[in-house]
Amino acid sequence: MSSHSHNDPDRTSDAPLLAARNLTKHFPVKGGGSRVVHAVDSVDIELHAGEVVALVGESGSGKSTIARLLAKLMPHTSGDILLEGTAVTARFGRRFRNYCRRVQMILQDPFASLNPIHRVRYVLTRSISIHRGRMSRDERERMLRELLERVDLTPPERYLEKFPHELSGGQRQRVAIARALGADPEVLLADEPVSMLDVSIRIGVLNLLRDLKDRFHLAVLYITHDIASARYFADRTVVMYAGQIVERGPSEAVTQHPLHPYTQLLIASAPDADRLEEREATEATGEPPSLISPPTGCRFHPRCPFAMERCRTDAPPMFSAESGHESACWLYADDAEAERAAAFGAQTPGEAQA
Amino acid sequence: MTITTPQRTQAEPLLEIRNLSVDYGYDDDAVRALSNVNLTLHRGEILGLAGESGCGKSTLAYAATRLLPPPGVITGGEVLFTSSRSRESGDLLRMSDKQLRAQRWRDTAIVFQGSMNALNPVYKVGKQLIDGIAAHEKMSRSAMRERAAELLTMVGISADRLDSYPHQLSGGMRQRVMIAMALALEPELVIMDEPTTALDVVMQRQIVEQIIELKDKLGFSVIFITHDVSLLIELADRIAIMYAGEIVEDAGSREVYHEPRHPYTAGLLHSFPPLRGPKRELGGIPGSPPDLLSLPSGCRFRTRCPYAVDACAQLVPELGGTVFGDEEPHRSVACHLHDDAVDTPAVPAELAVRPEGRTLLGVDPR
Numbered sequence: 001m002s003s004h005s006h007n008d009p010d011r012t013s014d015a016p017l018l019a020a021r022n023l024t025k026h027f028p029v030k031g032g033g034s035r036v037v038h039a040v041d042s043v044d045i046e047l048h049a050g051e052v053v054a055l056v057g058e059s060g061s062g063k064s065t066i067a068r069l070l071a072k073l074m075p076h077t078s079g080d081i082l083l084e085g086t087a088v089t090a091r092f093g094r095r096f097r098n099y100c101r102r103v104q105m106i107l108q109d110p111f112a113s114l115n116p117i118h119r120v121r122y123v124l125t126r127s128i129s130i131h132r133g134r135m136s137r138d139e140r141e142r143m144l145r146e147l148l149e150r151v152d153l154t155p156p157e158r159y160l161e162k163f164p165h166e167l168s169g170g171q172r173q174r175v176a177i178a179r180a181l182g183a184d185p186e187v188l189l190a191d192e193p194v195s196m197l198d199v200s201i202r203i204g205v206l207n208l209l210r211d212l213k214d215r216f217h218l219a220v221l222y223i224t225h226d227i228a229s230a231r232y233f234a235d236r237t238v239v240m241y242a243g244q245i246v247e248r249g250p251s252e253a254v255t256q257h258p259l260h261p262y263t264q265l266l267i268a269s270a271p272d273a274d275r276l277e278e279r280e281a282t283e284a285t286g287e288p289p290s291l292i293s294p295p296t297g298c299r300f301h302p303r304c305p306f307a308m309e310r311c312r313t314d315a316p317p318m319f320s321a322e323s324g325h326e327s328a329c330w331l332y333a334d335d336a337e338a339e340r341a342a343a344f345g346a347q348t349p350g351e352a353q354a
Numbered sequence: 355m356t357i358t359t360p361q362r363t364q365a366e367p368l369l370e371i372r373n374l375s376v377d378y379g380y381d382d383d384a385v386r387a388l389s390n391v392n393l394t395l396h397r398g399e400i401l402g403l404a405g406e407s408g409c410g411k412s413t414l415a416y417a418a419t420r421l422l423p424p425p426g427v428i429t430g431g432e433v434l435f436t437s438s439r440s441r442e443s444g445d446l447l448r449m450s451d452k453q454l455r456a457q458r459w460r461d462t463a464i465v466f467q468g469s470m471n472a473l474n475p476v477y478k479v480g481k482q483l484i485d486g487i488a489a490h491e492k493m494s495r496s497a498m499r500e501r502a503a504e505l506l507t508m509v510g511i512s513a514d515r516l517d518s519y520p521h522q523l524s525g526g527m528r529q530r531v532m533i534a535m536a537l538a539l540e541p542e543l544v545i546m547d548e549p550t551t552a553l554d555v556v557m558q559r560q561i562v563e564q565i566i567e568l569k570d571k572l573g574f575s576v577i578f579i580t581h582d583v584s585l586l587i588e589l590a591d592r593i594a595i596m597y598a599g600e601i602v603e604d605a606g607s608r609e610v611y612h613e614p615r616h617p618y619t620a621g622l623l624h625s626f627p628p629l630r631g632p633k634r635e636l637g638g639i640p641g642s643p644p645d646l647l648s649l650p651s652g653c654r655f656r657t658r659c660p661y662a663v664d665a666c667a668q669l670v671p672e673l674g675g676t677v678f679g680d681e682e683p684h685r686s687v688a689c690h691l692h693d694d695a696v697d698t699p700a701v702p703a704e705l706a707v708r709p710e711g712r713t714l715l716g717v718d719p720r
C-alpha cells in the first residue's frame with residue numbers, strides 16, 4: 001500500500017480508469033421554453049480499477065443520470081468524460097463501440113432488462129459476438145460455460161436453455177451480470193442492481209460483484225439507496241443532493257463520521273436496529289428542491305438546520321477533511337470555526353476519526 | 355404455568371386471525387397462498403408483518419379485511435374483530451356484505467401497496483379527500499372541506515394543498531394524502547401495506563415518525579407490512595415473519611432482532627449489513643424462495659436451511675412454543691428444532707440466545 005497516494009490509502013491505483021470532470025446534464029422542460037431540469041451539475045467523479053464507488057443520495061438527485069451519461073446512453077450538456085485520462089468524444093463508429101465494450105451497465109430491473117423471448121444461451125452468445133468478434137464454435141461454447149460459472153450459475157447446462165421467466169430474480173440478475181461480463185469490460189456501472197431482488201438474496205449478488213471486481217480488477221460504480229450496503233460493499237462513497245456532489249470519501253468515514261448536514265440527515269434516517277434506545281425523532285422536514293430553479297447558494301440550505309447567511313447566496317466549494325474525505329458545506333470553511341462548534345459542539349465530525 | 359413476562363397478557367385483542375387459508379384460483383391448479391395463518395393484533399399495538407416478495411403479506415392483509423380480489427378465495431378460518439367502541443365482536447368472514455360495509459370503513463382502513471399512485475390525476479387532492487368522507491359520513495360540504503383540511507394538516511401538509519393536483523405533490527406528500535384518507539373516519543385498525551417502500555429513506559423516516567405520532571394521538575392499532583425487517587425492528591412492537599404462505603415466527607421486535615428462534619429469521623437478519631458497529635461478513639440465505647406450486651415437503655424452508663435434518667422433510671412444523679417453553683410464553687416459532695416431540699439435534703447456539711447478558715448458550719432441548 002505504501003506506493004499509493006499518501007493522502008488516500010484506499011485508492012488501488014493513482015490514475016482513474018474512468019473519470020468525469022464538471023459533468024453536467026440539463027434536460028429541457030416540456031413546454032417550458034428555455035427552462036431546464038438541472039439533473040446533474042458540475043459533477044467530478046473518479047472510478048479506479050479494482051475499486052467500488054457507491055453513489056448514494058436522495059431520489060431524483062441525479063444518480064441514474066450520471067450512470068447513463070458515463071455509459072454514453074445519452075449526450076451530456078457539458079463537461080468531460082475521460083477514459084484512462086483521454087476525453088471520450090466519439091458518438092458512433094469503432095471508437096465508440098470500443099468504449100461501450102469497456103464500460104458496461106447493469107440495470108435495476110432483472111425482469112425488464114432481459115428479453116423474455118430469448119434463452120440464456122442467445123443472450124450471452126449475442127454479447128460475446130458483438131463485443132469479441134468471430135470465434136470458433138467450440139471456443140464460443142467454452143466461453144458461454146465460463147461466463148455462467150463466473151456468476152455462480154452452475155452447472156452451466158442447467159441454465160443455458162432457460163428462458164428468463166424460468167429463472168428466479170437473483171438468477172436473472174446473474175444472467176444480466178454475465179451478459180455484461182461477456183463484453184470483457186473494465187468498468188461496471190450498476191444502477192441499483194439488487195434493489196428489486198428479495199432481501200435474502202441481495203447480499204449474494206453483491207458478494208458476487210465484489211468477487212468479480214477482485215478477480216478481474218474491475219472499476220465498479222454502485223448506485224444505491226441503501227447507505228448501509230454502501231458501507232458494506234464500496235471502498236469509497238459519494239453522496240449527491242439535487243444534482244451535485246455534497247460529500248465523498250472512504251465509505252467507512254462517510255458512514256461513521258458524515259460531514260455534510262444532508263449526509264447526516266440521510267444516515268440518521270436510515271433504519272438502524274442497534275440504535276433503538278438512543279433514537280430521537282430526526283425532525284426531518286422539508287421537501288426535495290425544485291431542479292428547474294434550484295435554491296441559490298447551497299442547494300440544501302432551505303432544509304439545513306445550520307444554514308448561515310452565505311449559504312443562501314454562495315455555493316460552497318469542496319472542503320477537505322482527512323484522507324480524501326471532503327464535503328461541500330460552508331461549516332467546514334477555515335473561518336467558520338465558531339459556527340462549526342455551535343452546530344456540532346466540541347466534537348466536530350471528521351476530526352474524531354483516528 | 356408461571357408467566358415471567360406479563361406485559362403482553364394485559365393487552366386486549368383487537369383482531370384475531372385463526373387458521374386463515376387462501377387460494378388463488380378455483381380448480382386443481384389453484385395456488386395455496388396462505389396456509390393456516392394464526393395471528394393476533396392487540397389494541398394499541400404496531401404489528402409488523404415481514405417476509406420476502408410473494409410470501410403472502412398482502413394476501414393476508416386483504417383476506418383479513420375481506421378485500422381479496424378474485425381469483426383469491428378464502429378457503430377456511432375466521433377473523434374476529436372486537437371493537438373497543440361498541441365492545442361488539444364478530445367474525446368478519448361471516449358477516450353479510452351489508453354488515454361488513456357498514457362496519458369496515460369505520461373500524462378498519464387500508465393503505466394499499468403502491469397506493470400513492472392510485473390518486474386520480476384529474477381531480478384535486480381536496481376533492482378526493484372530500485369524496486372519501488362523503489361516501490361514509492353525512493355532513494355539510496363546508497364541514498367536509500374543513501375536515502379535509504384538518505386531515506391534511508394532521509399528516510404535515512399545509513391545508514392550501516387541498517387545491518393541488520396529485521402531480522403537483524412529491525411522492526412522499528402523495529403517500530401522506532393516502533394516510534390522511536385512511537384516517538378520515540378514525541378507524542381502530544389501520545393496515546399499511548408497504549407504505550414507504552417507494553420513498554427514499556429521509557422521506558420514509560418522516561412518514562414513519564408521523565405514523566407513530568398519529569397512533570399515539572388517535573389511538574389506533576397498526577399492521578405494518580414491509581420486506582424491510584430492519585425498519586420493523588424500530589417501528590413495531592411485535593413482528594410476525596412469513597415464509598411461503600406461513601408464519602414461521604412471532605415475537606417482540608427486540609426479541610426478533612437479538613434472539614431469533616427460527617433459522618429463516620436468523621438468515622434474514624444476516625442479510626442486512628449493519629450501518630454501525632463492526633463490519634461483518636454476510637452471506638444472505640442460499641437459494642431463493644420456493645415456488646408455491648411446487649413446495650418442498652415438510653418444512654418449506656428446509657431446502658435453504660443450514661440446520662435441516664431428516665425430520666424436516668417428513669413433518670410439517672407447526673407454530674408453537676420455543677425450546678424455552680414457559681419462559682417465553684408470548685412468542686412462537688414453527689421449527690422442529692424447538693419441538694421436543696421431534697427428534698432433532700440440540701438447538702444451535704445462534705437460535706438460542708437468551709436476554710440475560712445476551713450470551714450464547716448451547717441448549718439441549720430435553
Ligand SMILES: Nc1ncnc2c1ncn2[C@@H]1O[C@H](COP(=O)(O)OP(=O)(O)OP(=O)(O)O)[C@@H](O)[C@H]1O
Nearest residue numbers: 027028037039058059060061062063064065066291
Ligand atoms: N429524460 C429525462 N427528461 C427530463 N428529466 C429527466 C429525465 N431523466 C431524468 N430526469 C430528471 O432528472 C432528475 C434526476 O433523475 P435521476 O433518474 O438521475 O435520479 P436518481 O438519483 O437516479 O433517482 P432515483 O433514486 O429515484 O432513481 C430528476 O428530477 C428526473 O426527473
Ligand SMILES: Nc1ncnc2c1ncn2[C@@H]1O[C@H](COP(=O)(O)OP(=O)(O)OP(=O)(O)O)[C@@H](O)[C@H]1O
Nearest residue numbers: 378387406407408409410411412413414424425646
Ligand atoms: N391474482 C393472483 N393470482 C394468482 N396468484 C397470485 C395472485 N396474487 C398473488 N398471487 C400469489 O400469491 C402469493 C402471495 O402474494 P402476495 O401479493 O400476498 O405477496 P406479498 O408477500 O405481498 O409480496 P410483495 O412483497 O411482493 O408485495 C404470491 O406467490 C403470488 O404469486
Ligand code: SF4
Nearest residue numbers: 298301304311329330
Ligand atoms: S453549506 Fe450551509 S446550508 Fe449548506 S449544508 Fe452547509 S451549513 Fe447547511
Ligand SMILES: [Mg+2]
Nearest residue numbers: 063064065191
Ligand atoms: Mg435512479
Ligand SMILES: [Mg+2]
Nearest residue numbers: 411412413467
Ligand atoms: Mg405485497
